[in-house]
Amino acid sequence: MSKKLTEVSKFLSYMLRHEPEATGLSLDKGGWASVSELIICANKKGYVLDHDLLCSIVHNSDKKRFTISDDGLYIRADQGHSTQQVNICYQEKTPPNILFHGTATRFLASIRGQGLTPQKRHHVHLSFDKDTAFQVGLRYGKPAVLKIKSLSMHELGFKFYQADNGVWLTEQVPYQFIQE
Ligand code: HQG
Numbered sequence: 001m002s003k004k005l006t007e008v009s010k011f012l013s014y015m016l017r018h019e020p021e022a023t024g025l026s027l028d029k030g031g032w033a034s035v036s037e038l039i040i041c042a043n044k045k046g047y048v049l050d051h052d053l054l055c056s057i058v059h060n061s062d063k064k065r066f067t068i069s070d071d072g073l074y075i076r077a078d079q080g081h082s083t084q085q086v087n088i089c090y091q092e093k094t095p096p097n098i099l100f101h102g103t104a105t106r107f108l109a110s111i112r113g114q115g116l117t118p119q120k121r122h123h124v125h126l127s128f129d130k131d132t133a134f135q136v137g138l139r140y141g142k143p144a145v146l147k148i149k150s151l152s153m154h155e156l157g158f159k160f161y162q163a164d165n166g167v168w169l170t171e172q173v174p175y176q177f178i179q180e
Helices: 002-020 034-044 051-060 103-115 130-138 150-153
Strands: 067-068 075-078 099-104 124-125 143-148 160-162 168-170
Touching: 002 034, 002 051, 002 075, 034 051, 034 075, 051 067, 067 143, 099 103, 099 124, 103 143, 130 143, 150 160, 150 168
Parallel strands: none
Antiparallel strands: 067 075, 099 143, 124 168, 160 168
16 A cells, blocks of 8 residues: 555544544444445544545555444544444354464553453454464564463353454453463
């Protein structure tokens, strides 16, 4: 994705996951915003965005962060929200034996004490493969990849969900299920 598209994509995450109200946008509980309203709100904030550019960002997003509804009228982020406007009802799913979480080494002491907690977002994010987790961890410093005993957690009643883009979600991961 070009630098310009990446910049607009980051602004879309801001609008659709974190601070919709700061841009004048409203989301429903499922996270959906009207495409035409979103284009108006983005333009007001100085982002030159039209329908074609929006579709191009959605289709070229490396992580498939956004979905446009079948009728083309609505858009949402599939996961990663912090805004209280949204409360997506994900379907529960049995996880694989092991999932991975990418973090930074400077968070490990706290994680050893508290396990993984969602911080500002609605869920703890986990990935199926180690490489993705490594890239996630790189965002915050020297990366550390944690192995999560997800199936054991599930067998003890912890709930797991998978967003449409494949990212695994859970409410918390107690330290006993984490292998460094
Ligand atoms: C850490 C990106 C101290 C946690 C990625 C992480 C992902 C703790 C940070 C998605 C902790 C939160 C989410 C504890 C957790 N003490 N630190 N008890 N528990 N942490 O960004 O998982 O590109 O909210 O390890 O690919 O890094 O935006 O979560 O380092 O899928 O689409 O607190 O965001 O996707 O950071 O990333 P984040 P995340 P996008």
